[in-house]
Amino acid sequence: MRTLHFLPVSRFFMTSLLAVTAISQVAPAWAACSYKVTNNWGSGFTAEINVTNDTGQAVSNWSVSWQESGATVTNAWNATLSGSNPYTAASLGWNGTLAPGASASFGFQANGSAGAPGVNGTLCGTATSSVSSVSSTPVSSSSSVRSSSSSSSVQSSQALSTLTLQEVQAGFCRVDGIANESTNGGFTGTGYANTDNALGAAIVWAVAASTSSRYKLTVRFANGGSASRDGSLLINGGSNGNYTLSLPATGAWTTWQTVTVEVDLVQGNNLVQLTSRTADGLANIDYLRVEGASTTAGSCSGNTGSSVSSVRSSSSVASSSSSSQATGRMLTLDGNPAANWLNNARTKWSASRADVVLSYQQNNGGWPKNLDYNSVGNGGGGNESGTIDNGATITEMVFLAEVYKSGGNTKYRDAVRKAANFLVNSQYSTGALPQFYPLKGGYSDHATFNDNGMAYALTVLDFAANKRAPFDTDVFSDSDRTRFKTAVTKGTDYILKAQWKQNGVLTVWCAQHGALDYQPKKARAYELESLSGSESVGVLAFLMTQPQTAEIERAVRAGVAWFNSPRTYLEGYTYDSSLAATNPIVPRAGSKMWYRFYDLNTNRGFFSDRDGSKFYDITQMSLERRTGYSWGGNYGTSIINFAQKVGYL
DSSP, rough: OOOOOOOOOOHHHHHHHHHHHHTTTTTTOOOOOEEEEEEEEESSEEEEEEEESSSSSSSOOOOOOOSOOOEEEEEEEESEESSSEEEEEEEOOTTTTTTTEEEEEEEEEEOOOOOOOOEESSOOOTSSSSSSOOOOOOSSSEEEEOOOOOOOOOOTTTTOOEEEEEESSEEEEESSSSEOOOHHHHHSSEEEEESSSSTTTTEEEEEEEEESEEEEEEEEOOSSSSSSOEEEEEEEGGGTEEEEOOOOSSSTOOOOOOEEEEEEEEEEEEEEEEESSSSOOOEEEEEEEEEESEEOOOOOOTTTSSHHHHHHTTTTTTHHHHHHHHOOOOOTTTHHHHHHHHHHHHHSOOOGGGHHHTOOTTTTSSSSOOOOOOOOSSSSSSOSOOGGGGGGHHHHHHHHHHHHHOOHHHHHHHHHHHHHHHHHHOOTTOOOSSSSOOOOSSGGGEEEEEHHHHHHHHHHHHHHHTTTTSSSTTOOOOHHHHHHHHHHHHHHHHHHHHOHHHHEEEEEOOOOOOTTTOOBBOOTTTTTTTTTTTTHHHHHHHHTTSSHHHHHHHHHHHHHHHHHHHTTTTEEEEEEEGGGTOOEEEEEEEEEEEEEETTTTTTEEEEEETTOEEEGGGGGOOHHHHSSSSOOTTTTHHHHHHHHHHHOO
């Protein structure tokens, strides 16, 4: 029998120890527990504790305790947290029963320094229900469910209720893709969820059940493809069922069908995940409907982080554990600033201006910047360098892809292909993208995050690689998309290497970095080497469109923490450009202002003039530069709001 060793931390734990000792006379004890730090950003960290039943009997209602030496735990998921150093975490209803050899894990976040504390376990939270006298059996084995209108065998003796979970509403946790697309008609609510075209792409809902019982789940879907886009339906990570849902072709993306399956939900919060079994992703999903005993929208809070990652990796039919861990979980694109920009670019101009836009495309595939497209260009393209500055080329590329998607005219398709080639051809071997291509010399040859150039260009290539609208047509081939994925991977690697460390702590990025040495660079005389409170938002937004590997998550959390630090923003101020002639930094209750530029080493916001001189008081610099440039704004607001939405704050 495994012996448990407990820290003598309190009378509560001594009482628990006595209870375990008494119970162990009837059934063997277990305490195969491990503690692992999953992310560490210096001032805080996340960790995971895994509990394994290494006996020959089933156990239920487990709990563990541990003590942090230099940190304070702020929240936990997949367990009920109590205590204050020592901390106690008790199982939830759906993960409390462990068959022999089975494991359960929970995660938590803490402020302070990460350590390696020992984990102490008890059999249960109470002495009367700690050990099951018989081995538990799976609630449901994997089974295939096809579209059906058959009646349910949900208990009719209960008062039945119906809950419909629509996209971007309570109970809709996340999607690997677009959360609220409305391109194809026939949907209910405000739109439908469109997953990435990838194996393992998932949608997660949360359902709070009034009682543990049998429920009927109905998924409404449309599949305009030629092949079935089946999914694995996991209830609470597979602990309460793992089903295969058949999502066959419906003939058109505007033709909707339903598929129904009966499942077991436990009393309290339940996570329902539908994961793609094919490389094409899932069918478009309109809603999840739950019928049975009383249910309400559940809680996604604390469950869209490590718990969702574990849900994905727990299903071998969706993807292997190793590949899931290598790619990382996906965040929703709904509310992501980079995705919002791209979706707005789809209708930047009216479709009637498509030929005017096309007439300015250079022979190399790029466009000049700052064009109003009120008159036709030379019609045959020019030979000047194209640019991604001020959104040029990438905006036109997205716009013309939308025009082609709507009308099918191949001249717009060909222009989009040329633009994509321009972006890929301009990329350095390091993954950096310059401001102009072919290269012109000077600061424009640097990797340019200025005006979100590189970040949004990579976002466009990523959308194209994953066949997200408006690139969900035949505009690109599979080989094209493979090239784009390579370019995005290289660009991501460059961004991670370029992230600036201030006194050893990761922060954000400069407006431009050396394409080969990754170091911050100056541009114009008044654009000095510095941390950018504006451009770093776009870089973070792009990183949050990518699989959240440990390295990317560490970079994102560090960048978000920098924006959210009182050392970075001015509380109670706003930047009013109409007052630039005097002082544009003015008090405003409830507002936050970020500087455009920050000193690389001191994090102090500053301003600079045409002679390169640096000022900390904006009223001391020349009137021409004070009124001719944006030196501050509410830059960080959008990324902080999105970080809060996806659980990074």
